Amino acid sequence: MKIIRTVEEMKEFSKKIKESGKPIGFVPTMGYLHEGHLSLVRKAKEENNTVVTSIFVNPTQFAPTEDLDQYPRDEKGDSAKLKKEGVAAIFIPTINEIYPVDYQTYVEVTELTKNLCGRSRPTHFRGVTTIVLKLFKIVNPDRAYFGKKDYQQFRVIEKMCRDLNFDVKIVPCPIVREKDGVAMSSRNKHLTEKERRDTIILHQSLEKGKEIILNGERNSSKIIQTMKNMIGSKKTLKKIDYVSIVDLYTLKDLHYVDRNILIAVAVYFGKVRLIDNIEVIIDAKNNA
Amino acid sequence: MKIIRTVEEMKEFSKKIKESGKPIGFVPTMGYLHEGHLSLVRKAKEENNTVVTSIFVNPTQFAPTEDLDQYPRDEKGDSAKLKKEGVAAIFIPTINEIYPVDYQTYVEVTELTKNLCGRSRPTHFRGVTTIVLKLFKIVNPDRAYFGKKDYQQFRVIEKMCRDLNFDVKIVPCPIVREKDGVAMSSRNKHLTEKERRDTIILHQSLEKGKEIILNGERNSSKIIQTMKNMIGSKKTLKKIDYVSIVDLYTLKDLHYVDRNILIAVAVYFGKVRLIDNIEVIIDAKNNA
Numbered sequence: 007m008k009i010i011r012t013v014e015e016m017k018e019f020s021k022k023i024k025e026s027g028k029p030i031g032f033v034p035t036m037g038y039l040h041e042g043h044l045s046l047v048r049k050a051k052e053e054n055n056t057v058v059t060s061i062f063v064n065p066t067q068f069a070p071t072e073d074l075d076q077y078p079r080d081e082k083g084d085s086a087k088l089k090k091e092g093v094a095a096i097f098i099p100t101i102n103e104i105y106p107v108d109y110q111t112y113v114e115v116t117e118l119t120k121n122l123c124g125r126s127r128p129t130h131f132r133g134v135t136t137i138v139l140k141l142f143k144i145v146n147p148d149r150a151y152f153g154k155k156d157y158q159q160f161r162v163i164e165k166m167c168r169d170l171n172f173d174v175k176i177v178p179c180p181i182v183r184e185k186d187g188v189a190m191s192s193r194n195k196h197l198t199e200k201e202r203r204d205t206i207i208l209h210q211s212l213e214k215g216k217e218i219i220l221n222g223e224r225n226s227s228k229i230i231q232t233m234k235n236m237i238g239s240k241k242t243l244k245k246i247d248y249v250s251i252v253d254l255y256t257l258k259d260l261h262y263v264d265r266n267i268l269i270a271v272a273v274y275f276g277k278v279r280l281i282d283n284i285e286v287i288i289d290a291k292n293n294a
Numbered sequence: 295m296k297i298i299r300t301v302e303e304m305k306e307f308s309k310k311i312k313e314s315g316k317p318i319g320f321v322p323t324m325g326y327l328h329e330g331h332l333s334l335v336r337k338a339k340e341e342n343n344t345v346v347t348s349i350f351v352n353p354t355q356f357a358p359t360e361d362l363d364q365y366p367r368d369e370k371g372d373s374a375k376l377k378k379e380g381v382a383a384i385f386i387p388t389i390n391e392i393y394p395v396d397y398q399t400y401v402e403v404t405e406l407t408k409n410l411c412g413r414s415r416p417t418h419f420r421g422v423t424t425i426v427l428k429l430f431k432i433v434n435p436d437r438a439y440f441g442k443k444d445y446q447q448f449r450v451i452e453k454m455c456r457d458l459n460f461d462v463k464i465v466p467c468p469i470v471r472e473k474d475g476v477a478m479s480s481r482n483k484h485l486t487e488k489e490r491r492d493t494i495i496l497h498q499s500l501e502k503g504k505e506i507i508l509n510g511e512r513n514s515s516k517i518i519q520t521m522k523n524m525i526g527s528k529k530t531l532k533k534i535d536y537v538s539i540v541d542l543y544t545l546k547d548l549h550y551v552d553r554n555i556l557i558a559v560a561v562y563f564g565k566v567r568l569i570d571n572i573e574v575i576i577d578a579k580n581n582a
Binding site for chain 2: 013017108109110111112113114115116117118135139140143144165166169170171172173
């Protein structure tokens with residue numbers, strides 16, 4: 007397994023693979039890898055001869071007030087895990103390699119980023135789309151793998167590729183959960199033991215929301231209120247950012263559940279912001 | 295010569311050329327071709343086996359108040375000219391092919407677009423960078439040719455490619471002028487005879503500005519004032535948008551001419567907005 011630190015070397019590596027006619031599967035990450043990331047790597051490995059993973063804690067997707075400096079890092083541990091999965095190369099650039107002095111170009115998806123996390127983190131997705139487009143140009147993958155835990159991110163990147171005529175196939179992968187249902191996240195390590203126990207409510211409330219929809223409830227406010235009451239019952243909850251019922255494709259809020267939807271939540275336990283979501287398919291025919 | 299109207303067919307065409315290992319030279323245009331455009335095509339033909347030209351009047355680079363509807367078109371005449379130059383394919387997509395329903399992704403260069411035309415046309419360059427990036431993804435050229443009449447456009451696109459890790463080589467080409475010195479522009483056709491005669495002053499004032507710099511003047515305000523007086527003497531002049539002395543690379547205003555610069559002007563004759571510029575190299579060593 008190669009560890010590559012420069013853009014030039016990464017491009018050269020991919021060029022050789024592409025010349026051999028073989029596909030590249032790509033898993034972009036911010037490192038501190040858990041089973042969620044590794045599930046993406048395994049899926050990539052199933053579908054592509056060569057898998058490239060990137061590890062880059064991307065500063066442009068963090069606001070000045072956010073946890074960039076606290077974001078956990080473990081290059082050595084990550085490398086060992088990726089080697090075991092049969093990854094061909096890890097791309098670990100420095101910040102200056104990606105954003106040289108005088109860097110000033112950004113890519114923005116305007117509509118899909120207006121709701122959910124885009125509402126409370128207004129510069130976040132601009133940072134995400136910019137780094138992902140750059141990585142796509144550097145790694146030149148045939149397929150790229152994204153976890154559905156960051157559901158909005160998946161839809162935004164899918165849209166960016168379609169709009170900007172990129173041929174990279176965006177492959178969404180299921181959320182990987184701990185035994186108690188909590189979605190895996192690098193940020194979970196910042197939770198106290200008590201907070202960690204309370205976060206179980208996120209997945210439970212999502213399952214509850216789904217259940218009452220499948221039992222016939224169609225009024226979004228009622229479903230959201232039920233979920234907020236559940237989440238609000240936890241002592242270590244600091245703040246609910248949002249509990250939203252949105253169209254599965256446009257991510258726009260829906261007053262009534264009259265199509266396939268996503269229920270998405272973002273909450274703070276202590277200082278840690280956590281997100282989770284669940285798809286609810288009421289119309290299997292239109293689940294493209 | 296092929297006329298291609300869909301993204302898919304254009305990608306397929308370029309893919310075949312690239313597989314043969316031969317380079318593609320690309321000249322993006324908005325059509326209504328004059329000798330300025332054809333000089334780009336000839337330069338492209340010199341340097342590449344295959345030349346592709348696009349004709350697309352890009353709506354996203356016009357503000358609602360601007361002259362999108364009046365922009366002149368002549369597909370038949372343009373095709374004949376390009377055929378004569380040995381162009382391999384013209385890409386002429388519909389608006390819907392480029393911007394399908396629900397299109398929402400934009401590319402922005404933030405600093406280089408703040409001065410000059412970016413100041414009076416705040417959404418213009420976002421439209422330019424977005425369409426050029428899309429065309430680069432569709433046509434996949436090795437080199438792309440841009441006229442220096444749109445000097446800021448050339449610098450902005452060069453920056454976008456560097457920042458977003460595109461390998462397309464941006465080739466700037468000299469301004470092509472009529473016999474009387476007026477820079478060729480598709481918009482010249484909208485001028486009355488009298489206005490057309492008065493526009494000679496633009497190039498004359500730029501030459502004058504250059505001359506007094508090369509004779510030792512370093513104070514930008516003085517140079518600009520001399521030029522404004524010249525331009526202002528013309529009866530059909532409607533408005534001066536700007537006369538600016540800027541750094542040749544950053545395009546930032548300079549109070550003193552202490553390095554290589556661009557003098558750039560934008561003025562209205564009647565309803566027609568015209569631009570022109572001249573490079574002044576006082577330090578040949580640093581003219582990278």
